[in-house]
Amino acid sequence: xxxxxPRARSLAAAACLSAxxxxxxxxxxxxxxxxxxxxxxAVDPDVPFEAWVGPPCGNGLRDxxxxxxxxxxxxxxLGAFQGDGSAFAPCRDDCKGWxxxxxxxxxxxxREYEVVKPAxxxxxxxxxxxxNDGTPFAFRIRPSPTRSRDWVxxxxxxxxxxxxAVPCIRSENLYTTTPLxxxxxxxxxxxxxxxxxxxxxxxxxxxxANLVFAWYCTSDFWAGTRTDPIPxxxxxxxxxxxxxxxxxxxxxxxxIAAYGLADEPGVRVLFNGTSSGAFxxxxxxxxxxxxxxxxxxxxxxxxxxxxxxxxxxWDETDSRVMMSEEGDASVMxxxxxxxxxxxxxxxxxxxxxxxxxxxxxxxxxxxxxxLVDPPPAGLGLRLLVVQSLMDTVFAEYHNHLxxxxxxLQRYGARQLADVLxxxxxxxxxxxxxxxxxWFLAWQPGHDVIRDTGAWxxxxxxxxxxxxxxxxWQDGAAQRVVFDPRAGAGRTQ
Numbered sequence: 001x002x003x004x005x006p007r008a009r010s011l012a013a014a015a016c017l018s019a020x021x022x023x024x025x026x027x028x029x030x031x032x033x034x035x036x037x038x039x040x041x042a043v044d045p046d047v048p049f050e051a052w053v054g055p056p057c058g059n060g061l062r063d064x065x066x067x068x069x070x071x072x073x074x075x076x077x078l079g080a081f082q083g084d085g086s087a088f089a090p091c092r093d094d095c096k097g098w099x100x101x102x103x104x105x106x107x108x109x110x111r112e113y114e115v116v117k118p119a120x121x122x123x124x125x126x127x128x129x130x131x132n133d134g135t136p137f138a139f140r141i142r143p144s145p146t147r148s149r150d151w152v153x154x155x156x157x158x159x160x161x162x163x164x165a166v167p168c169i170r171s172e173n174l175y176t177t178t179p180l181x182x183x184x185x186x187x188x189x190x191x192x193x194x195x196x197x198x199x200x201x202x203x204x205x206x207x208x209a210n211l212v213f214a215w216y217c218t219s220d221f222w223a224g225t226r227t228d229p230i231p232x233x234x235x236x237x238x239x240x241x242x243x244x245x246x247x248x249x250x251x252x253x254x255x256i257a258a259y260g261l262a263d264e265p266g267v268r269v270l271f272n273g274t275s276s277g278a279f280x281x282x283x284x285x286x287x288x289x290x291x292x293x294x295x296x297x298x299x300x301x302x303x304x305x306x307x308x309x310x311x312x313x314w315d316e317t318d319s320r321v322m323m324s325e326e327g328d329a330s331v332m333x334x335x336x337x338x339x340x341x342x343x344x345x346x347x348x349x350x351x352x353x354x355x356x357x358x359x360x361x362x363x364x365x366x367x368x369x370x371l372v373d374p375p376p377a378g379l380g381l382r383l384l385v386v387q388s389l390m391d392t393v394f395a396e397y398h399n400h401l402x403x404x405x406x407x408l409q410r411y412g413a414r415q416l417a418d419v420l421x422x423x424x425x426x427x428x429x430x431x432x433x434x435x436x437x438w439f440l441a442w443q444p445g446h447d448v449i450r451d452t453g454a455w456x457x458x459x460x461x462x463x464x465x466x467x468x469x470x471x472w473q474d475g476a477a478q479r480v481v482f483d484p485r486a487g488a489g490r491t492q
Contacts, residue, residue, distance in 0.1 A: 057095035066095040067257040075103035078258040080114045080183040081143055097257035105147060109187065110198040113140035113213070117182040118250045128227060129250035131217035132170075132240040135177035137247040139214040140186065141259060142198070149266040150209035152195055153255075153288075155248070156216040157275025157307070157447060159397075161232075162338040165324035165331045166397075168232035168240065170219060175240065178215055188213070193452035195272065195304075195468070202452050205472050206270070210259070213450075214251055214277075218244035221362060222273070222280025224339030242339040248284040252291055263292040268300045270472065274447040275393065278308025282367045283343035289379045299382055299474065303371055305364075306386040306449045310394070311414045312365035319398045319407065333359035344370045346378050368422040372435045383436040384471045386464065388445040389415055402444070412442065416481075425479060434477035439467045442483040458482045 056063040060070045068091035075083035082089075082103040089098035118129040119136040129137040144150070161168035180186055196211050197203035218224060222244035229239025255261040261269075271288050273281035285303050289296040315327025324331050335341070336359030342348075347361035347370025360366045364385065374380045389412030392402035400407040420427050425434040441457055441464075448454040448464070455464045462480045470478070 058093075067091075067097045069095050073098050075100065078103070079116075079141075079143070080185065081106065081108060092262065094262075097260075097262070100258070100260040101147070105143075105145075108145070108185075110142070110145050110207075111187045111192070112185050113142045113188060113211070115140050115178065115180045115182060115184045115186060116251075116254060117177070118254045120182045121254070128243070129247045130227075130241055130243065131177055132175035132219055132232075132242065133235065133238070134229070134241065135217075136182070137215070137217060137250065138178045138180070138182075139212060139251050140180075140188070141255070142196075142211040143259065144208050144210045146208045148208045148210065149264075149268065150206065151212065151255075151261060151267070151269045152206050152209045153212040153214075153251075153269060153271050154191075154196060154450065155214050155222055155273035155277030155280045155284075156191060157273065157277040158216045159219070159276055160221055160335060161219045162335045163232055164334060164338070165321045165326075167323065168219065168234055170234065173215075173217075175217055175219060175234070177217065191450050194448065194450045194455045195270070196450050197452050199452075205469050209270075210261070212251075212255065214248070216244075216277060216280075218242055218247060220244045220339040220341065221276050221283060221335070222248055223283040223336070223341035223343055223362070225342055226338075226340040244280060244339075245284055245287070245342055248280070249287050252287055256291060261292075263294050267292070267295050268302075269295065270302050270304055272304035272306065272449065273308070274306040274449060275308065278305040279362055281305055282308065282364075282371060283341070283362065285371055285381060286344045286346070286379055289381060296379065296381060302382040302384070302471065304384045304386070304449065304468070304471075307388065307391060307393070307446045309364045309385065309387045309415055309418070310362075311411065311418050312360070312363035314398075314411075314414065316398075319400060319411075321397055322399065329360065329363075332362045333357045335359065336362065343367075344379065346370045346373075346376065350377070363418075365418050365422050368436055382471065382474075384439070384468065385419075385436060386439045386449060387415065387419075387441075388448075389413075389440055389442050390444045391415075391446050392444050393446040408444065409442075416440065423479075425477075434479055437467065437471045437477045438479040438481075439464050440479070440481045442481070442485055 062069045070091055072088040072090045074085055075087045075089050076085040078098060087103050089100050089102050092099050115138055117136040117138045131137055158174045191213055195206050198207050200207040220242040224242035224244050225246055226242040229241055232240045271281055271285055281303055282305055288301055292301055295301050310328055321331045343361045347367050348358035351358055351360045351366055370378050371381050371383050372378055390408040395402050395404055395407055423435045457464050467480055
């Protein structure tokens with residue numbers, strides 16, 4: 001072990017504690033909240049939503065698992081932007097939620113979102129949608145101003161911790177709720193560009209979609225189901241929960257019950273995440289597919305992952321994850337167990353059957369097939385992976401400065417080799433069609449798809465927005481490798 005490693009660990013720890021402005025916890029009983037009737041059943045996020053609603057739908061009684069059954073609901077009770085209380089939304093025929101197309105749609109600033117804290121709107125299942133410290137998990141939604149049937153659902157990143165490789169010493173905004181109140185209107189100043197940009201000139205594909213952004217406050221790649229607190233460095237007595245997967249399920253169920261997300265013709269969903277949110281989107285895409293099975297089977301549920309590609313067999317002794325004395329595979333397997341994680345069950349079954357560990361599915365080497373292969377081997381979803389091959393945050397987490405060019409390029413070369421293992425495409429022997437779409441860049445960066453300035457990278461005609469556009473419009477799978485060092489990129 002080199003003499004510089006303790007200092008590098010300090011750099012990685014500093015990176016872990018970095019950056020974002022602290023958020024303060026808010027009162028669970030803050031004024032302005034309203035009860036939202038959602039399925040009153042203790043939900044296992046791994047039980048497909050359609051399995052909760054059985055034959056009793058249509059009997060006029062709200063049976064377990066139903067959001068409604070024949071009744072109407074004041075539009076204003078469903079969401080802050082959905083009318084003045086004079087209009088009512090009828091129950092949908094599937095009993096999973098209300099038909100909000102009957103609600104008035106007041107003209108609002110297209111940048112304006114509503115804050116939603118599921119735990120403050122209903123009893124079980126969403127009452128358990130909590131952050132590490134037990135405060136309410138939150139997301140924000142900008143309903144489409146044109147009543148578009150397109151949805152962009154985005155998971156925020158922010159690292160992870162398990163008090164082994166990565167100490168649970170976190171910025172406040174990464175373990176507790178946002179100080180914004182449930183139902184509060186807000187115009188965000190960050191994480192609102194790129195695919196969430198409401199300007200049609202900058203974001204012609206998604207500017208009028210229903211835009212959803214989920215705050216990350218569970219430190220578990222959005223994969224955990226640990227709902228009972230466990231002692232951590234920052235909470236040695238009260239403990240922390242690690243239940244990101246539960247929160248994703250609660251968010252989806254709230255969108256279905258009260259905001260019009262439905263498994264109906266014309267509905268399209270871009271489910272995405274950045275950094276730890278990319279791990280989360282890969283780990284929880286099955287929750288979307290199980291709730292929207294027809295849309296998923298028809299290619300109308302797509303997955304976009306940005307900055308979530310770790311090398312599956314990385315184990316350089318001086319370049320391990322923060323405090324770890326083991327390679328990345330061991331780190332991720334331990335984290336999976338610590339979080340009581342669950343990820344895409346198709347991938348879990350494949351890795352377990354091959355003698356691996358379900359935590360291996362946090363690596364792209366394994367999760368690609370689980371997402372794109374036809375059922376039952378996979379979910380059969382369209383996938384686009386965006387990854388810098390000079391990822392500055394991954395350098396810091398592996399105990400290197402983000403300016404360490406030699407490490408950035410060495411790790412990037414291993415990332416690219418890992419990509420070719422997961423999806424050889426034309427580079428395979430023999431060559432074969434690509435399984436997924438790819439935008440890979442030999443350029444320093446991390447987490448770009450929600451940043452209008454940062455995502456404008458690539459050669460003309462093959463920029464990242466170009467690739468996302470073709471992916472969204474059902475273009476053929478392609479792999480773009482942008483390399484400004486060589487003066488031009490490569491497209492397959």
